[in-house]
Amino acid sequence: MAKPMRDIQLPKDSPSELLLQKHIEFLANYGTDKNDYEFCMTEYMRMSGMYWVMTALDLVGCKDRLPADEVISAVAKCQEDTGGFIPSPGHDAHILYTLSAVQILVMYDAVDLINVESLVSYVVGLQQKDGSFFGDKWGEVDTRFSFCAVACLSLVNRLDAIDVDKAVEFVMSCMNFDGGFGSRPGAESHAGLIYCCVAFLSITGELHRVDADLLGWWLCERQLPSGGLNGRPEKLPDVCYSWWVLSSLSILGRLHWVHKDQLVRFILACQDTETGGFSDRPGDIPDPFHTLFGLAALSLLGDSEKIKSVDPTYCMPVHALQKLESKPQRLYI
């Protein structure tokens, strides 16, 4: 009669230890079969796929499992004359893949291979009068793209190139009654977009505009009895929200509002004991996306010394961000 809470039950035989070696193999072998169906069907976002795999490997100290030179030159080649990056040959540039490419090159300390001037003009060109950003020239507007824009530019220390005030105004216009953020004005709050907007505000140093207690409360209410986090009320838990909710809370200085041990237990239960890798929920098929976010969340939770510490704003290893001129802002209580 009363609506049961939407959640899952962790299977009894769920893994409870981090299967680090399996994950390393999973990540390092990802894409070695070029004819793999899933791999082929995700070609259009290959750059992001590479970012997930390589960041995850970097976090577990195995960046060297990838052929650095090959990766660097392949990524660098994806920058078009317009300054944007394409996800893979034959596909069009987009700000999503541009950020992934910049992140990869920053992690390889190969920023010098980026044509920064054209990158900056590409990003600047996507900003609209209202401060928002298009994802590409076809006019889709989303706060994800606002985050991509400021993340890209700040990683090459050129945040000043855009109209930051306008960009902030736009993001603030996407704030909702619950203190969260949606993809555009009027859109419902969603943990993924909250991460984008909170990280955006931490890069632009405007975190004080968030009602951190209200939003933090909403975010910690994402934790379900299973320990996992969902992305919106009444939805099922998913490992990727472990990252989006947790990184947002971390930036807001309220990471401790979720129950750490239960979340760790949930994340570990999402490991695939056979193939390695994390899936969205226990028993599902693992992929690099959930693997990165599972590992990154464990890093924020400080659960394992085997995982390096991750920066909640950029979702990159902290050590890779040493050269950043301006550190992303954090709140605390």
Add this chain to the structure above:
Amino acid sequence: MASANDLPSTCDVIVVGTGMTESILAAAASRVGKQVLHIDGNDYYGGLWASFNLDNLNKWVKDCENPENFASDPDDPNSDVKINNGEEFVFLQNQTSHISNIEVKWHIPKKLTETQVEQWSRKSQTSQEEKESSESDESKSPTEEHTLSRKHTNSESEKMPSVGFTRNGNWTQEDLMRDYRRFNIDLAPKLLFARGSLVELLISSNIARYTEFHAVTRVLTWLDGELNAVPCSRADVFATRHVSVVEKRMLMKLLTGCMDSDNLVQEFQGFESKTFLEYLKSKRLTAHLLHYVLYAIAMGTDTTPCMEGVERTQRFLNSLGRYGNTPFLWPMYGTGELPQAFCRLCAVFGGTYCLQHPAKALVVANERCVGVVSCGQRLMAEHVVMGIAQAPTQYLDGQQPSGISRGVFITNKSIMPSEKEPLTFLQFPPGPSHPNPVTVIEVGPSTHACPQGLFMVHMTCKQSKSAKEDLQEIASFLLTQEDVSPSDYDISTDNRSTQTSGQDPHHHHSEGASGSGDEAATVRTKPQVLWSMYFNCLETSKNSYSPNAPENVHLCSGPDLELDFEFSVQQAERLFKKMYPDLEFLPRAPDPEEIVIEGDTPEVVDEDGNSFEFDEEVQQPSS
């Protein structure tokens, strides 16, 4: 469909009769690879579970009234079929013996005479004085009732009678008979609990793809002389304005408490030997809530034991939220569709079907049935499954079965009109004049029960007298059921209006005038009965079968009194386990794309008029 000479003379199971339990068993046996021969003396499926169009129903009624004509087989089994030494014939019964007190009646003229047509049209244009004088009349004819109510609520409509006016006032037997094919009148109307064993079975066995359902849209109850919508789902409780927020909490808390299996023992401690009513009273429910829970949700009475009430409440609530807003489903085209769906599965897996093929006798030797005599043929099988209605009397336990009283009414509108076509379940609580609760199901045209503009009301209760005596009073609460002899229609309308018995004046308000959306509170005109049928049917679910029956003859009960199909499913499973203890009962049947056909194309029963379309109103159960 097999013809008589195709019949395999030897098979694993012969099923006699296509009632519900028999059909489930036939499907189950066929599904696990048994060769099934399924015969029925009727030219339709379902036996006492059938759904008929208006014409076929009339034939059935005639057959029941004259059982000697019914499915008579002129052949003497002795003439063609030889029996061996030590074998004997045991003759079967005619199933109509289970039906009694049948009474069918039209409440509308055969057709309108020209004078009547003229008079009605004149009547609709009566002057103000005439109207007032007729209003002051104590008595009005039922056929006129709507005419009058229209007049004093809406003067506009007098000049141009609406379609509704014509319809409500002028239905004739001819109108209905012209559309006889559009009726599906159930002999055994039943609902399915959305999580009841039949729905689960339909899904798990994949038979669901042969079936379509409508979700029952509302649960009503009779409270303080009025129909009330029962807030039974979470959404209902949220939306209803008939109970206060505190009552909402009380109700939800009580219902949730009944569902909380962890605390059940603790919650009901001390009530094990008390009634559900006593428990509800201990919870200090308000009178309304108590009525809703006891009579509508638990479908109980004042003497229902507490734990039974809890179980019934659980059954109701468990089925909520799966399809639609109530726990119930109603099969499209009537309950007669369900035995057919199982027959279809049986046929897909190789079962042979033969209608109009009555079984006359069993051949019995050494307390085993060694043959079934039908149409001059002796058929052999390891097991014989048979509807109890046909079973030889000596196989029964001799205990007089109880009875079911049924009433079926074709009406001109719903008992409680609503914006969208309603599909109603109403459990009429017992009262001083009717000791047993009466189950009322009202179905409309979208279920293919009847043509547009009409509704069909089914009433069922435990028999105490004749069906008519048992149900007449409840019927009169809900419906206007005037007995008008056809000759009355020749008298001028003016005369009639003073002759026939009167209606409570406030029933003349048009429901159109309410418009508040507040269904329960408005006073409304009752639907008019256009056609009615009463009959009694034996209730054999409680009977046990005497050890006289050969061990390989399995008897299946007829329709039971319960609202759902629980009994049939359980009986079928029980009998199946007796026949084949080691085999699985109706495992999931493959989807068409998973099927590899070896050898011939299987013979599939071809039914007409059955659409498999899926739209939002129609529910097809799926896992």
Add this chain to the structure above:
Amino acid sequence: MHGRLKVKTTKEQEEERRVKRAQKVKQYRLAYGRIVEKRQAGERDEEGLQISQQILEMIPDIHSLWNYRREIIEHLKESGSEDDLQRRLESERHLTETCLRANPKSYGAWHHRTWVMDSMPSPDWQREVALCTKFLNLDERNFHCWDYRRFVAARAALAPQQELSFTDDKIAVNFSNYSCWHYRSKLLPLVYPDPAGVRPVREDQHRHELELVQNAAFTDPNDQSAWFYQRWLLGRSQPAQAVTRALVSPGLCLVATARPAKARGLGLQLLLDSRPLDGRWRSADGQRCSSVWVFEPASPIPSPLPGDVAARFLDASGAEVDVALDVVADGSSAALNSVPAFGAPLSPALASVMMEELDACRQLLEFDPDSKWTLLTSVLLMQTIERQQFEAETVLTLDTLVELDYQRANYYKDLRSRLVLEYALERQRGDAVDLTRLSLTALYHAPLLALVKTLVLDDNHLRRPLPQLAALQCCETLSMDRNELVSLSGWGAMPNLRRLSLRGNALASVDSLAPLACCPRLRELDVRNNPVASVEALRSAVKAVLPGLGVLNGEPL
């Protein structure tokens, strides 16, 4: 004999699936290769539409293919009639629908549909509204579809009232529909704005909404959607910008504000006899955005001060607001140290609504004493209605919540810390503030402590880094005995701190004390009853990291 059926084994099915997938990969490669060729050759034609359609029906998220289709359509538009374009876009619309049926969450397909509709010569917006309604029947939470619906509603110029009644219907079907409550929060202020500006919506509608929420809460108090919505209805405005603390003295000038802000937006000035002082503002914590600002005057502050000392800031509307400081008798300094205002005053009408809500909560708690949402809401209501009256009950309720909803125990503990601190700060605002044994897990309102010289935080549960200590610009003595500090990393700099007592914490290493180097005047440190106290050669090690220290654990260094 009739045919018998054989059910395929899962192995066979798996093999079939593998073959099918390999085929699909091949098909995809072939088709996509052709697309790349065509694009390189600048071919924008029907064939391009046809091939890209085949792939998109399989994978609707390939943005490049949608891009290509748009290029083709824009190209063909030049040579075709308007009718051609309309037809083409209608078939485009159909394609997106096909894709969305297969994958209702495809960003690419939804965006393409907005482009199609915006490019269409005669768009049928009503059809789009109907499509949204249909998709939302299938999945009432699909946010893509909600977003598209808002786009359509704007283009079709649907009255917000119409959309509001759509949300009515959806909520009646299932009130656990957060998306729907969210939409209401956007629509209501448009349809029923509050002329008084006190409530989020007009008074009568406000009551109606509260009733709706109450219905939901009494039907199912565990449903979170309604409670989040109620929190918004009851309002929880951030405090208005204000100067809460200020000090002007020859040694130190500072201003603390109610909310953090950037110096630029804040427009801070110190005025002596209405004349602004010349100098520079820097934030106490080094952040661009802060609530404690230190003023570095260009020339020395006059002593004694004139009778008229004020601080000036810009409020939300950009207007200048002056706040007078109290000048001490000898004129040596001026300060603003007023009773802080927590919680805004309520109008009588709103107060009575809140009181009704609180009564409803209490009624609900009689049935479900363990309903965490009800308990938390009652805390918020008590705080809004009359804080002083409900101090004990507030703390008690939060203690209950810590037990009940242990996953969020730390949230409730921090909330309790904030409220308890607020009660304490209303009572104490001298030079010395004692916050001993308040079960504090968080240190809110540090800027209100900017003028405090002695702060005692003994016997609390502080554990995390405390950068907010940078607000304690005047603090000379700080005691945090018996807390749970593990490290002092991230501690804010306290320029005037001389004595620090950290007895009975969990500090383990000398390194964990190193951050104290940011307190240049620190002379006395007490770390007794910490693991670090038993470190070998503690004194020399501490001396090495904190060379200015004169006394350690009560003994001179």
